[in-house]
Amino acid sequence: MLGNTIALLVYLFIISFFGFLGYRHTKTSTDYLLGGRQIHPMIMALSYGATFISTSAIVGFGGAAGTLGMGLLWLTFLNILLGIFIAFVVFGKRTRRMGYSLDAHTFPELLGNRFDSKFIQGFAGVVIFLFMPIYTAAVLKGGTDFIQTHFGISYEISLLFFAAVVALYVWMGGLKGVMYTDAFQGGIMFLGMIFLIIYTYSKLGGVTSAHDQLTHLFDNPDVQEQTAGLVKGGFAGWTSMPKTGSPTWWSLITTIIMGVGIGVLAQPPLVVRFMTVKSNRELNRAVVSGGIFILVTTGVAYIIGPLSNLFFFEETGSIATIAAGGNDKIIPMFIKNYVPGWFGVIFFLALVAAAMSTLSSQFHAMGTAVGRDVYEKAMNKKGNTILITKTGILVAILISVTLAYLANQLDTSMQIIATGTAMFFGLCAASFLPAYISALFIRTISKEAIIAGMVTGFVVGIFWIFFIHEKEASSLQLCMALFNKTSLVKETGLAKLAMVDPIVVALPSSVIATTIGALVKKCTLSQQHLDKCFKA
Template structure:
């Protein structure tokens, strides 16, 4: 217990000291929300990765989908690395950074408002973000509580209050820069932690080959009648596995707290480095989490899924590890959760301040006032999410994965297509954006309150979220072709940033030298 507590105290002390140190970067809105757009590739890549993977992934998704699909759940982590990280950086990174700076946008709603010349679009996006980031935040606490309960036997309420208060301190003090530096440290912990945990868990089952052989012997007629389904290439249910890959991989393209990382990176050169770093990070952390979860059924004698739920699987797998490794796991999941929480509260509070309150309810808001309100809303947002997390836990409403599925489905279903088409296609219209907003939020709300009216495959919030994203990619271009176009000068000005002429030093080729000698 002493070792675990010592590791926690050192971890918390470092986080708070970094927050205090970074106060000088958080004196204005640009510094507090974007770190002055001067964050390097390593910090940005780790901030992207640690915001991506949290207790929701490690405790919720890895446990649930590892149990359902066996070793094939590793495909989810691979999809996260190559679709959610590599392709996201390649397709969105450069264009997002250039156009958002050109339009002077600090948030996703502000980008929509400037790109489509619509104040209403900006306000609508800010409301959607504030509402649907809350259930995602609540799910972070839930996952962490399971692990703390196993490691320290700490009351759930105390656990989430400590996490919320400490995260709030360094985010309020240092803003985005403090978050980015802490994310880097937390990311290193996650990298070492996941490798050590996988090695220890597999060793407890006789090593990799022995564990794989044991997994092949597991039978569950309710999941699959195929022998060895849980150690097969595509698992017992490839179609639903594909839905999870789509939601957790493509979904990041439309999440404000993820896309905002591209706003803050310092240069185009940094984007190239960040792409490689972020992809490798995701491959190790996400791939490792789902790979570990794939062996969950080997611990069925230690956990009763029907009574305890899927969220109890990973803690059961870790309960037999040495104290030092349990302490490392606690730091791993705490790092993942705090980094994601910090990104969520900054995205939500800055959006509500800059896109909803500013100019609409509070006129002529000074920079100092804006930063003060953002900090106040961070406190409010954390408090609301803590209350919801406690209510959700005590009422036993749903699993972590469903909470995250609702949030990701609504946000990505609303914003993914308008963002992507808005960055690449000049003919994207205002009406198409509204249709995407209505489609994404409407579908997920309906799934949440009346899921039984959907076909069986879409009753799951995971599948519904994937369907929301794919549907929006079709809706936006179709609606754009039949609705009034934006003013040509506005669109030309938005895309002018990609066509800016620059002077470069050209090397004289051998052919040129020969021509001169003649």
Template sequence: MFEKIFMLLIFFAVTVAVGLYCHRKARSVGDFVLGGRSVGPWVTAFAYGTSYFSSVVFVGYAGQFGWNFGIAATWIGIGNALIGSLLAWVVLGRRTRVMTKHFESATMPDFFAKRYCCDSLRTVSSALIFVFLVPYSASVYKGLSGLFAMAFGIDFTWCVIGIAVLTGIYVVVGGYMAAALNDLIQGIIMLVGIILVVAAILNGKGGFQSALAQLSQIPSDSAPGLSGSLVSFFGPDPLSLLGVVILTSLGTLGLPQMVHKFYTIKNEKSIQTGTIISTVFALVIAGGSYFMGAFGRLYYKVPDSGKPVFDQIVPDMLAGSLPDLLIGVVMILVLSASMSTLSSLVITSSSTFTLDFLQGIFFRNMSHKVQLRWIRLLCVFFVALSVVLALNPNSLITTLMSLSWGVLAGSFLGPFVYGLFWRGATASGVWACFITGLGINLWNLFFPFTAPTSAGALSITASLLIVPLVSVLTPKLSMGHLDVTFSCYDERIPAPHKLMLDQVSE
């Protein structure tokens, strides 16, 4: 127990110290929200990766989908690396940085308003972000606090509150740069930790081949008559597996807290290096987490009710297979992953709500000092709201995250991607996408017709189809506006801006 407490105290001290160090660099809204648009490749890549993966993946998704799909769940991690990281950086990285700088946009709602000449888009999208990032944040708290309760025997409620307070301190004090620098430190811890954990899980069952042989003898719930389905290439339910891959991989390209990382990129080197780093990071962290979760059936004992508690599978695996010292490493791993995600969610939601909702409706002449004060205040409010939802015992981690990702990515993916690449996208197409993304997921929440992950995947796929379909049938934006908008890609620096970012001096 002493080793675990000592490791946590060191981690907390470093986290708070980074926040205090960055406080002097967070004097303006641009510094607080974007880090001055001067973040280097390693910090940007790790900020992207650690914001992507949290206790939701390590505890909730790895537990549930490892249980459902077996070894095939590893495909989710591979999809996260190739689509959610590699494709996102290649397709969105440079163009996002160039066009958002051209518009001087610090948030996705502001980008929508300026790109599509519609101020109402700013207000509605900012409200969607603030509301639907809360359940995602709550899911992170639930996953993290469940592990802490297992490791230290502390009441779940106090775990949630303690983690919320720590996250709030370093984000409110240091802003984006504090979060990004902590992400770099936390990302390194995550890489080392996941390798150690996977090795320990396999060794606990006699090694990889022995664990695989034992898993092959267990029938799947969805295919009880199919022998060895949990070790097959695509698992017992390939269609549902595809839905999870779409939700957690393609959906990333439309999430404001992920796209925000591209706003802050410093130069061309950051794009090239960041693409490689973030892809490798995702492959190790996500691939390792889902691969580990596949062996949950070898460790977890199903309750007398006959139904597994998915959020409890990974904590039980770790408690039954790891020594105290390695459990301490796991705590730091999951704490690192979760706090980096939480900091990203807090900054995205509070800055968006301040700059795009409050300033757009109530305080039109808000000074930078007042903006910064509101952003910090809303950081605290967002954390508190997430804690309240996390303390609800009836909410599952995967349900909360699927609702959040489904609504936001289903609403924003099409409008954002087409906005960067296609002159023909219209505001009507964006509105149609908002209605569809919100409608599909809320309808499934109150009148379920499929799994939450499948509803999210459906809305994300629809997002890419609805924008062009509606746009070709509705009035186009003025040629003058479009010429000015896309002129940013042709600015010479000395190469076309669409091919290279300007090289800011170190």
């Protein structure tokens, strides 16, 4: 315990130093919001990766993999293909160039300035501020679960301590402080995950032996009894994909893989990273390092989760989700019980780093949404933007902490962290992705078409979340309160729709609405404005 405390104090000292360094180098709004547009490519790549990969990925989705199997590795593939290669090469360069030309400091401001619309900027800012706390709460819960398990202290104390530390350096240092600490934390995450995969495979006799053991574990009569409920839902073993068309298959493919894999392209904190570098060359240099980082951090988590069943079953006679006490507890309990004590300290820091790096960016995004996008631009109010932004950060933290506290009161068998993350990613895709793609690549599309697509995607997504998709609707309870059922389509001829994730319906709806809007209303932006937007 003394070693843990010393390591934690050293870690906190280092991130405090980076937060102070960011504070010392933050003189203007551009410094606070965009790091002065002079961030080194390696810092940007590590910050992007560390922001992308949080405790949601390691604890939440790693725990989901411990229950659903290695099919989650398809999410790693999609993360690298879309979240790194397409995002950096196709989206990143145009985003950086357009953001600089339009003097955009946030993702909503990029869209608002591109289409000369305060409504677009304000609407995007409100969506971010009101709904990003769902994702933030999921990340907070992941980090808090690990702190609680590792130190044996209460969930409430762990949550308050964790949130307070992140809040301090985000509030002080702006985006520079966030990105400096992100890069440091990303390095810890990368090294920690490398050791974890090597250690786990070595304990199981190598890669082939480990996977053979995991495949045959599903044939054990005791395991079959414990997984009977999962099998009924379509589960077919930890090294196999679920039965096509089953509830588990729909959850894995549409909610987790599609929701997060596609939604990453429209994540406001990640888009902003493209506007922090000074040239396209920096983005090119960041692709390889970013791809390797995502491969290691997510790939390891989605392999360790399923393999943990071998360790738990051998010692306790129960599969991971039962032995650990819930999906979100699988990774924390595995680290506590089955890896060397000295590595537990390192991995504890890696998990804290993963959560802090993402939380800092989320809090920063929510604060800027209030200060820059809604207050200063959409409402056209004059005042100290940085002060309003910092106030927004504090409010966002309070909301997120409250949601994280309430999430801990829910059924432990639920994949709370993974579900909360996927829900926000999917909502971002439905609300922002068609608008973002149109802004970058379609020169003459009208702002009315963009508004139609954004509003339609958001409304359909929210309706599906609260009233159709049973996984979320049953937890949020609004459908039950109004209609006395967990889903409007339950016990009807459309009951299978209750398994379909919102992104499958909301994103196409947004695309259709955008297309119709473009056909009905022609672009009225001046040629001079368009030339500025698409300046070479």
